[in-house]
Amino acid sequence: MDRGTVDSAHKGRLLVEVREAGASAVVSPAGELDHHTADLLREPLERCIDNGFARLVVDCARLEFCDSTGLNVLLGARLRAEAEGGGVHLVGMQPVVARVFEITGADAVFTVHETLEAALAD
Numbered sequence: 559m560d561r562g563t564v565d566s567a568h569k570g571r572l573l574v575e576v577r578e579a580g581a582s583a584v585v586s587p588a589g590e591l592d593h594h595t596a597d598l599l600r601e602p603l604e605r606c607i608d609n610g611f612a613r614l615v616v617d618c619a620r621l622e623f624c625d626s627t628g629l630n631v632l633l634g635a636r637l638r639a640e641a642e643g644g645g646v647h648l649v650g651m652q653p654v655v656a657r658v659f660e661i662t663g664a665d666a667v668f669t670v671h672e673t674l675e676a677a678l679a680d
Contacts, residue, residue: 571595576602579678582647583611588620591628599628603635612644615677619650624658633664645669647677 572595575586583606587599606614614635618624636646647669651659659665671677 572598574598574602576606578611579615581611582613582615582678583609584615584617584674584678586617586620588622590623591621591631592623592625593627596627596631600631600634603631604638607635607638607642607644612639612642613647614639614644615647615649615674617649617674617677618652618655619674621652621655624655626658626662629658629662629664633667636668647671647680649674649677 571590571592573588575588577584577586585599585602585606589595591599603614603616616632632646632648639646648659649671650673651670656665659668659670669677669680671680
């Protein structure tokens with residue numbers, strides 16, 4: 559993603575949109591994040607970090623499902639972003655997705671916000 563552009567990728571059950579919001583990249587996955595679709599999220603997250611966006615906001619409002627592979631993609635992005643002095647903020651998690659984070663304890667390592675506005679203001 560070049561600064562100032564919107565990018566998207568789609569593979570069957572997952573659509574990922576990326577846009578710039580100030581110093582943050584907002585990544586919005588929609589659909590099902592699992593072992594079949596994980597690379598569709600991994601690649602734009604890595605591209606954002608490679609392009610200087612160490613602060614990533616993942617808007618999960620339209621994410622309907624996330625398995626352990628999807629969780630690992632987000633954890634990997636978090637490690638890379640933190641190594642660059644940033645982090646990964648999660649927004650608007652649906653109960654079914656939030657439950658995966660709660661069960662695994664991953665909710666303790668991410669900053670979770672109720673709204674996109676709150677995440678961008680933090």
